[in-house]
Every structure is written in C-alpha cells, then in structure tokens.
Amino acid sequence: MNLLVLMRMVPDVVEELEIAPDGKSLDREALRLIASESDDHALEEALLLKERYGGKVTVVVPDAPEVGDLLYTAAAKGADRVIRLRGIKTGLGVAALARSCAAALQATPGLLPVNLILTGTQAIEDLDGLVAPLVAHHLGLPYIGVVTAVTEIADGKASVVKEFQAGYRGEFQIALPAVLGVQSAEKPPRYVPVAKVRAAMKSVKIEECEVPQPTPAALEGIEVLAMSKPEVAGRAAMLEGSPEEVAGKLCDLLAERGLL
Amino acid sequence: MAASIWVVVEQWQGQITDISFEALALGREVADTSKATLEAVLPGHQCAALAEQLGCADSVLCADHPALAEPVPETHAAALAELARQRQPRAILIPVTNTAMGVSTLLGALLDAPAVNFAIDLKATDGTLEARCVLYGGKVETRVRFSKQPAIIGLWPGARPADQGRSDRKPAVEQVQVSLPSEARVRLKRYIEPEAGEVDLTREDILVAVGRGIQSKDNMELAEELARALGGELCGSRPVVDQGWLPLSRQIGKSGLTVKPKLYLALGISGAPEHVEGMKNSGLIVAVNTDPQAPIFNVAHYGVVADALELVPALTEAVRARKG
Ligand SMILES: Cc1cc2nc3c(=O)[nH]c(=O)nc-3n(C[C@H](O)[C@H](O)[C@H](O)COP(=O)(O)OP(=O)(O)OC[C@H]3O[C@@H](n4cnc5c(N)ncnc54)[C@H](O)[C@@H]3O)c2cc1C
Numbered sequence: 001m002n003l004l005v006l007m008r009m010v011p012d013v014v015e016e017l018e019i020a021p022d023g024k025s026l027d028r029e030a031l032r033l034i035a036s037e038s039d040d041h042a043l044e045e046a047l048l049l050k051e052r053y054g055g056k057v058t059v060v061v062p063d064a065p066e067v068g069d070l071l072y073t074a075a076a077k078g079a080d081r082v083i084r085l086r087g088i089k090t091g092l093g094v095a096a097l098a099r100s101c102a103a104a105l106q107a108t109p110g111l112l113p114v115n116l117i118l119t120g121t122q123a124i125e126d127l128d129g130l131v132a133p134l135v136a137h138h139l140g141l142p143y144i145g146v147v148t149a150v151t152e153i154a155d156g157k158a159s160v161v162k163e164f165q166a167g168y169r170g171e172f173q174i175a176l177p178a179v180l181g182v183q184s185a186e187k188p189p190r191y192v193p194v195a196k197v198r199a200a201m202k203s204v205k206i207e208e209c210e211v212p213q214p215t216p217a218a219l220e221g222i223e224v225l226a227m228s229k230p231e232v233a234g235r236a237a238m239l240e241g242s243p244e245e246v247a248g249k250l251c252d253l254l255a256e257r258g259l260l
Numbered sequence: 261m262a263a264s265i266w267v268v269v270e271q272w273q274g275q276i277t278d279i280s281f282e283a284l285a286l287g288r289e290v291a292d293t294s295k296a297t298l299e300a301v302l303p304g305h306q307c308a309a310l311a312e313q314l315g316c317a318d319s320v321l322c323a324d325h326p327a328l329a330e331p332v333p334e335t336h337a338a339a340l341a342e343l344a345r346q347r348q349p350r351a352i353l354i355p356v357t358n359t360a361m362g363v364s365t366l367l368g369a370l371l372d373a374p375a376v377n378f379a380i381d382l383k384a385t386d387g388t389l390e391a392r393c394v395l396y397g398g399k400v401e402t403r404v405r406f407s408k409q410p411a412i413i414g415l416w417p418g419a420r421p422a423d424q425g426r427s428d429r430k431p432a433v434e435q436v437q438v439s440l441p442s443e444a445r446v447r448l449k450r451y452i453e454p455e456a457g458e459v460d461l462t463r464e465d466i467l468v469a470v471g472r473g474i475q476s477k478d479n480m481e482l483a484e485e486l487a488r489a490l491g492g493e494l495c496g497s498r499p500v501v502d503q504g505w506l507p508l509s510r511q512i513g514k515s516g517l518t519v520k521p522k523l524y525l526a527l528g529i530s531g532a533p534e535h536v537e538g539m540k541n542s543g544l545i546v547a548v549n550t551d552p553q554a555p556i557f558n559v560a561h562y563g564v565v566a567d568a569l570e571l572v573p574a575l576t577e578a579v580r581a582r583k584g
Pocket of ligand 1: 514
C-alpha cells in the first residue's frame with residue numbers, strides 16, 4: 001500500500017493573532033506555526049493503514065518556517081519518506097497552493113502513483129477552497145471528505161466512513177487511487193517522545209523537491225479588502241476576582257435565573 | 261435576461277435543511293439589492309415535491325438524476341457545474357455542512373471560478389459582490405470582493421434566520437436533466453445511525469461542556485463533579501471526543517448535537533465556529549477560558565478569564581454550599 005500524506009503548517013490560534021499593518025493579512029512574523037490539526041489526523045490514519053496493510057507512508061509538506069520539526073516528527077512516528085516542497089507559500093490562497101502541490105507530485109519522479117492521498121479535511125485558513133478536493137481535481141482522482149475511518153481496502157476500492165451531522169455517518173465506497181480529506185483518525189494521533197524526534201533529526205534525511213512553477217500564496221478572482229477581529233453583536237460580561245469570588249458571582253447569576 | 265443568484269438547496273433525510281432556508285433568506289436580500297432573480301437549485305432524485313417549500317426564490321430548478329440521491333460531493337458538483345455552464349448565474353450560494361463538504365470547492369475548480377468558504381454574510385455593492393468570511397477558528401474575519409463570475413460562496417450556518425427564508429408562495433418550478441457518468445467513482449453504501457447515548461442531551465436544562473483546555477482525562481472528573489452538583493450533564497467539543505474522554509454521543513457542534521439548554525457552561529472551549537454552531541442558541545452561556553481573546557467570549561453572555569482547573573473545584577463547592 002502506497003500512502004501519501006499532504007500536510008501543512010498553519011498559525012497556532014491559541015496564540016494571539018496580529019493583523020499586519022496593511023490591514024489585509026496576518027502579521028506572519030508574529031505567528032507561531034503548527035501542523036494543521038486534521039493533517040495530523042491524516043498522518044495518523046495513514047500510519048494505522050500501514051500497520052494494517054503494510055506499505056509505505058510518504059509525507060509531503062510545503063516549505064514553511066519550522067517545517068523541519070513537522071517532518072522529523074512524522075518520521076519519528078513511522079513515515080518512510082519525508083519531503084519538503086520548495087517554492088510554495090502557505091497562507092491564504094489554497095487554490096494556488098493545491099495546484100502547485102498537485103503539479104509537484106506529478107513532476108517528482110517516484111512519488112506517484114499511490115493508492116491513497118490523505119490530507120486534512122479542512123484547515124483554519126482555507127479561505128478559497130479545500131486542499132483535498134482541489135488536489136483530487138487536478139490529479140483527476142475521486143475525493144471524499146470528513147473521513148473518520150477507512151474500514152476496508154480491497155479490489156481497487158476503499159470503504160470509508162464519513163461524518164454527517166447529529167452523530168449520523170455514512171459508509172462510502174471510493175475507487176482507488178483516491179484523495180481522502182480526513183477529519184479524525186480512528187485513534188488519537190500518537191505521541192512521540194522528544195528523544196525519538198531528536199534521533200530522527202540525526203538519521204532521517206529530509207528530501208527536497210522543487211515546485212515546477214513557483215506560486216505565490218495568492219487568491220484568484222478574489223481580493224481581500226480587510227482583515228479584522230470579528231465584529232460581534234455583544235461580548236460577554238466578564239467576571240473577575242479570585243476563583244472563590246467568581247464562583248460566588250456565578251452562583252448568584254444562576255440563582256437569579258432559577259438554575260440553582 | 262436578468263442576472264440570477266443561485267442558492268443550492270440541501271436535503272437531509274428527505275427534508276430541506278434549515279441552513280438552506282438561511283441561504284435563501286440571504287440570497288433574497290442580495291438578489292433584491294442587485295436587481296437579480298433568485299433561483300433555488302434542488303439537486304436530487306424524485307424530490308420535486310420539496311420545491312413547493314422554496315417560495316422565497318423566484319423559481320426552482322429541480323436537477324433530477326438517480327445518482328443525485330446519494331450525497332456524493334463530486335456527483336453534486338458535476339451536476340451543478342453542468343447547469344451553471346448553461347445558465348451562467350452570477351453567484352452560487354452553497355451551505356457549508358459536512359454533507360456538502362467539498363462541493364463548493366469542486367464546483368469552483370470545474371468552473372474555474374472563485375470559491376470562498378466560511379462566509380457569514382454577502383452583499384452586492386456597486387455591481388460587485390462582497391463576502392465576510394470567518395477564519396482561524398473564529399478569531400479573524402476577512403472581507404473579500406469577487407472579481408470574477410460566478411462567485412461561489414460557501415455559507416456558514418446562522419447567516420440569516422431560517423424562518424426568513426420560508427414562504428407560502430408557490431415558486432415556478434422547472435425540471436432539468438443533467439447528464440452524469442454512468443459509473444460513479446464514489447458511492448454511498450449505507451447510512452450509519454447515531455450511537456445511542458444514555459441520555460438525550462437535547463432535553464437537558466444544564467450542560468457542562470468540556471474542551472481541550474481541560475488538558476487530561478483525569479481532569480474530566482472535576483467537570484463531572486460540577487455537572488453532578490448542578491444537576492446537569494457533561495458534554496464536550498470534538499478534541500475531547502477524539503481523545504476518547506467522552507463518547508461521540510456527547511459531542512456538541514457541526515458533526516454532533518445541536519443543543520439549547522438553559523445553561524451552557526463552556527470550560528476550556530475556544531469557540532470555533534464548528535462548535536458554536538451547536539450551542540449558540542442556549543439560554544445562558546458562561547465561558548471559562550485562559551485566553552481573553554478566545555472567540556467563545558463573542559457568543560457567551562458571561563465570561564471568566566481563568567484556569568478552569570482552578571475555577572471548577574471552587575464553583576462545585578460553592579454550588580454544593582448553596583444547594584445545602
Ligand atoms: C468538518 C468539521 C466538523 C467539526 N465538527 C465539530 C463539532 O461537531 N464539535 C466541535 O466541538 N468541533 C468540531 N470541529 C472542530 C472545531 O473546528 C475545533 O477544532 C474544536 O471545536 C476545538 O475544540 P476546543 O475548543 O475544545 O479546542 P481548542 O480550540 O484547542 O481550544 C482549547 C481552549 O482551551 C483554552 N484553555 C487552555 N487551557 C485552559 C485552562 N486550563 N483553563 C481554561 N481554558 C483553557 C485555550 O485558551 C483554548 O481557547 C469540526 C471541524 C471540522 C473541520
């Protein structure tokens with residue numbers, strides 16, 4: 001089984017996000033980047049499939065600051081090849097990004113064909129499209145997203161579970177090769193000790209791969225007018241004090257509403 | 261011919277979803293201000309009877325094909341692309357749901373047209389369309405202008421009240437044929453029913469909701485004690501369920517339940533749109549979070565910037581003391 005995982009670095013939203021002076025973008029200098037959460041699940045699902053069916057997992061990530069950490073961590077978790085794609089900027093501009101990634105996959109000898117391409121179902125900065133369906137489109141492959149399990153792979157087809165709503169799910173059959181947008185892996189992403197990542201840094205070689213035509217992170221047919229903190233109808237009234245004081249105030253509020 | 265604005269209507273278990281009516285309400289406003297007609301597009305199979313409910317639109321296009329009975333994004337995108345090529349709408353509004361995940365993106369790719377996700381508003385000004393989209397887990401809003409047609413807008417839940425998109429008027433209904441490949445590459449094999457929860461959380465008055473901020477499985481106990489003291493039930497966000505700390509039957513949000521308790525106490529939940537979608541109409545929302553910028557404070561009525569691990573035991577004790 002040949003599995004390719006396409007991952008991406010995105011801003012860590014636990015940190016404060018600063019708008020750049022142009023008022024139209026994030027101040028990327030001030031950002032801490034982490035692996036997109038559902039990409040992490042895509043990697044985990046690929047590793048679980050490798051354990052089940054055997055084969056090889058290749059992780060491909062567009063270049064970004066700290067991308068090395070992500071790739072070494074992936075290797076420490078069990079990825080067989082880790083590749084950095086040069087010449088693509090992350091950020092807004094998913095349509096351009098996905099086109100470049102698809103072109104790079106096609107142009108790099110030995111990468112395609114694979115049985116499955118797995119990537120996150122959605123990332124927090126996917127303004128102009130989602131990576132999974134776009135890569136599928138450019139490679140001419142079928143796609144399904146919000147995947148939470150791969151139940152069977154046989155006869156050139158995979159059975160996958162997709163989440164709908166209110167706890168309803170659906171089992172789909174998809175012809176291989178295919179692109180899956182993974183929502184969550186069947187198990188939480190594995191933890192890998194720092195020592196193992198350090199060992200990977202010494203033993204694993206990150207392969208470099210040049211995108212045939214470098215693309216800026218740009219939007220197509222869309223112009224960003226402004227970026228701002230959300231406009232809200234009303235913000236919460238904030239309660240302050242020691243935990244005991246706040247607890248008392250909350251109890252008062254609940255009592256007033258007959259909730260205690 | 262007047263320009264038209266399309267709203268793609270989504271069905272779930274034979275019913276038109278609320279978000280489709282929300283999209284119709286917004287589409288109506290945009291069509292009126294830009295002197296365009298509003299057309300509802302209903303992809304499906306033998307579902308023309310549903311078209312009667314779409315009177316908010318000037319007309320309904322029923323795109324009928326057996327393959328469209330299955331919620332397969334690439335099949336729906338292919339059908340919509342075929343119709344859009346023939347009829348050249350100015351804009352296409354598509355609800356952003358798990359079911360439709362990928363449809364707007366694929367449609368954009370097929371039509372070589374710009375597609376945005378996560379839109380919460382759309383307006384027409386001086387002949388151009390402007391959308392407001394929520395990014396970065398609800399922390400940033402982006403205003404964008406389309407410079408190419410058709411503009412494809414993935415619409416987030418809550419843009420307008422669903423009732424505003426319902427109407428008793430009978431719309432003009434047109435049946436259209438679409439040609440799709442005879443062999444679909446993706447097929448629905450079966451629906452899987454929700455795992456039965458031990459309790460029906462949608463009927464509870466008090467919910468204590470736990471997010472990743474709870475940090476470990478052991479700490480779940482703290483929240484559980486608080487829920488017990490309050491006489492409520494425990495629920496949570498996706499990461500907590502993904503970690504296996506709570507069953508899927510207790511997940512609130514886009515893929516989980518939509519709840520409306522009298523009290524929703526959110527502990528260590530950031531307030532990502534996918535979560536907020538499932539709890540925003542709760543009677544009283546109280547949020548506890550260490551991050552003063554957490555988007556949950558934009559929907560909460562009361563907020564506390566605090567470590568939930570410190571506040572929760574104090575609150576449990578205070579509640580117990582009050583209850584005697
Ligand atoms: C298709 C799709 C469907 C989805 N469906 C759902 C869904 O149904 N339900 C759902 O919930 N999510 C859903 N999500 C995921 C959603 O996007 C968010 O990732 C998720 O809601 C985040 O959960 P969280 O708030 O617990 O975690 P985070 O976003 O990581 O937030 C944790 C918060 O805890 C705070 N914190 C940390 N430590 C403490 C402490 N000691 N005390 C207090 N606060 C602390 C942090 O400041 C942070 O704000 C879906 C996503 C996708 C793409």
